[in-house]
Amino acid sequence: MTDSMLIYKIILCVIVFAVSLGAAAYMTWGERKLAAWLQDRVGPNRAGPLGLLQPIADGIKMIFKEEMIPTHSNRWLFILGPSFFMLCACMTGVVIPWGAGWQSGETLYPMQVTDINIGLLYLLSVVSIGVYGVMIGGWASNNKFALLGALRASSQMISYEVAMGMALIALVMMTGTLSLKEIVAQQDAGFANVVYQPLGFIIFLICAFAETNRAPFDLPECESELVGGYHTEYSSMKLGFYLFAEYINMFISSAIMASLYFGGYNFPFQHELGLDGNVLTAVQTAVFFGKILMFIFLFMWIRWTLPRFRYDQLMNLGWKVLLPLAIANIIITGFVMLFTGKLG
Amino acid sequence: MLTEYAFWLLSFIAIFSGIATIISKNPVYSVLYLILTFFSIAGHYFLMNAQFLAAVHIIVYAGAIMVLFLYVIMMLNLNQLEIEKRSNILKMLAVASAGLLLVILSGAAHSADALTANPNKVTPAGMVEDLGIALYRHYLLPFELASILFLAAMVGAVYLSKKNLNETQA
Numbered sequence: 001m002t003d004s005m006l007i008y009k010i011i012l013c014v015i016v017f018a019v020s021l022g023a024a025a026y027m028t029w030g031e032r033k034l035a036a037w038l039q040d041r042v043g044p045n046r047a048g049p050l051g052l053l054q055p056i057a058d059g060i061k062m063i064f065k066e067e068m069i070p071t072h073s074n075r076w077l078f079i080l081g082p083s084f085f086m087l088c089a090c091m092t093g094v095v096i097p098w099g100a101g102w103q104s105g106e107t108l109y110p111m112q113v114t115d116i117n118i119g120l121l122y123l124l125s126v127v128s129i130g131v132y133g134v135m136i137g138g139w140a141s142n143n144k145f146a147l148l149g150a151l152r153a154s155s156q157m158i159s160y161e162v163a164m165g166m167a168l169i170a171l172v173m174m175t176g177t178l179s180l181k182e183i184v185a186q187q188d189a190g191f192a193n194v195v196y197q198p199l200g201f202i203i204f205l206i207c208a209f210a211e212t213n214r215a216p217f218d219l220p221e222c223e224s225e226l227v228g229g230y231h232t233e234y235s236s237m238k239l240g241f242y243l244f245a246e247y248i249n250m251f252i253s254s255a256i257m258a259s260l261y262f263g264g265y266n267f268p269f270q271h272e273l274g275l276d277g278n279v280l281t282a283v284q285t286a287v288f289f290g291k292i293l294m295f296i297f298l299f300m301w302i303r304w305t306l307p308r309f310r311y312d313q314l315m316n317l318g319w320k321v322l323l324p325l326a327i328a329n330i331i332i333t334g335f336v337m338l339f340t341g342k343l344g
Numbered sequence: 345m346l347t348e349y350a351f352w353l354l355s356f357i358a359i360f361s362g363i364a365t366i367i368s369k370n371p372v373y374s375v376l377y378l379i380l381t382f383f384s385i386a387g388h389y390f391l392m393n394a395q396f397l398a399a400v401h402i403i404v405y406a407g408a409i410m411v412l413f414l415y416v417i418m419m420l421n422l423n424q425l426e427i428e429k430r431s432n433i434l435k436m437l438a439v440a441s442a443g444l445l446l447v448i449l450s451g452a453a454h455s456a457d458a459l460t461a462n463p464n465k466v467t468p469a470g471m472v473e474d475l476g477i478a479l480y481r482h483y484l485l486p487f488e489l490a491s492i493l494f495l496a497a498m499v500g501a502v503y504l505s506k507k508n509l510n511e512t513q514a
Contacts (some may be wrong), residue, residue, distance in 0.1 A: 077376075118472065121399035128407025132379070135411070139372060139418050147418060154415050158408060165403075178472055 005107070009061045013113050024247035025055040031300050047136045061118075070233050074140040081137025082234065082241035088130035089245035095119040097181045097284040099265050103277045111265075111285065112181055119171065119180040123256060124165055127211055130249075131157040134220060137242070138230035149229030152311070153220035156210055159318035160217075164207035166326035167200045170333040171260060177331045184264030185241035192263035199259045199329045203322050208253040210318070213246060215303040219311060254295035262291050345393055354391070358384035371417045375410060382406045396472045 029044065029051065036043025044051035069078055081325065099111035116122055131154050137338060138150020174196060175183050194201045210217040221229030228234075231242045258264060265284035309317070361380040368374040382405045389398035479487050 011358075075354060097351075116395065118395045118399050121396065121403065125399050125402040128403050131407075131411055135414055135418070136376070151415060151419060154411050158411055161408070 001108075005109070009113060012111070013094065016096075016098070016113060017132060019089060020090065020093050020125045020248050020251055021244075023251045024244055025059065026044025027247045027251065027296060028058065028243075030296070031303075034297070034300045035304050038301075044335050045244075057149055059240070062237050067238070068233075068234040070142060072142045073109050073233065074142065077136050077140035078233075079238070081135075081140055082131075082238040082245075082303040085130065085134065086241045086245045086248075088126055088133060089248040089252070092123055093255075095122055095180050095219065096252070096255050096259060097184050097264060098288060099281045100277075102281060110181075115179055115181045118178050119251055120168060120178045120183075123180075124161070124168070127164075128157075128161055130211075133242075133245070134230050137234070141230075141233035143233050145227045146230050149220045149226050149232070152226075153213065153230060156217065156219060156314060156318075159315060160207045160210035162164050163209065163318060163322035163326045166323065167203040167207065168260075168329065170200045170326075170329045171197055173330070173333055180259055180264075184259050184266065187263040188266045188270075192261065192266075194261040197261065197329070197333070198214050199325060200333075201257075203326050203329070204261070204315075205257065206322060208257060208300070209299070210314075212249040212253055212299075214250065214299055214308040216308050217314065218308060219314060237333065250299050251292065252297070254292045258288060258291035264288060264291075315343070350387070351391055354384045354387040357381075358388070371498050372414070375414050375417060378413075379410045381412065393471075395477055 033043045033051070035041075042053040047053040047057045069075060093114040095116065097110070097112040097115075100109045101110040103109075107311070134153040135150045138146040138148075138153070141147070171193060172178060174193070175186055177183060177186075183193070213220055219229075219230075220226075221231065226232070231239055234242060265288040267284070267287045270280065270284065273280070273283075355494060358381050361377040361384065363375050365377040365381060382401065386398040386401045386406070389395075389401060
């Protein structure tokens, strides 16, 4: 790796980090505006035009609030919980290809921080350790409501990870690679993967809702039963981290769904436009962000439309519906590949 | 050079957290230290260019099994493990068997060939393609037998956890 490439990667890393944080901040604004629209209200409109400065005001408020650490809590783990949750939320952005790449002279600068050949497994492993932030925080609070929230979060995440991994296996069988860059590049030539894997996409979508703790799967922080769930005892910026990381997770899972199943940065007839390489990359990145916005809208739309599941319904859906469907999807994919002669 | 520093750092973390797992009085701390041990071992896999193994190690051990461990310990609310009174004979026997294990381990370490790290020779054994070929071509039968064994264990566990056996049999 040359020096210029290393510097470029570091800059790209910072940009990805900043964009996920900025997107998450403005998603809080978007969510409140959307909720207001769905409920025939106005929503935040005091800070700045259209309430656009609201996320900044919220951030300042979070930082300057009094910080409370309960006396009987476990101090170190209490701090570790939200920090770990935030860290895991920020770690996934590095494997997502945000665009084809910038051509500068001889070298091509890819719009992806790192293309590890186990990209999908990396995503799954970061998702699977993210639950520790919730569990440690909920236990360290020394509060029954927080503990119950943490237990619910862990069992929910474990259950839905299984179906999520199974849904991805069918996709991996079809594409023959674990690298996100190649999966996106393959969708340039043919249709997007959702055409071939509709069932897998639906399963992945439902599991993404459950993994990000979004309604209708927000049982770990179910207000009507558990006060505030795992973050009952948290205040100030630690609470901010928990809430903020949820939005980052939502942003990243939208990006993952867009790149795995909806063609990533590719769009139809992109090579017929006759655009120059770098201009095409800029358009592609814009299209990619459009797809991400579409999924974020879906996340919010569903949150303000559907009521919350009951806990046994949640477990039944995960183990008795989604998991068998995912396995059936693998078998069907295998047979189709066998009969169409697409086996490698 | 960087790899060597990473190796020493990871080894230190692994050994430190391994010891801390055993000597922690609080079971939740033990589990958390064990998770740290798994992470550092996954880091070692990365250093040995076994990326697939590292990712699967984190997904399976740190991501699934240890979450269940932590879940059970939190649910049982074992805040302070009660130290049982053990007789002196038991303690002496434990020391003796640990000493025997030490003899075996040091003997094995002594007779093993000195492994020298060669950064120029990158073995692709840990990459997904090579692992897949090894598992599904060369070792297909043992692999499938192992999975049948797991399936049998799973069915057995489900059967044992059924509370009212007589009703379900009818």
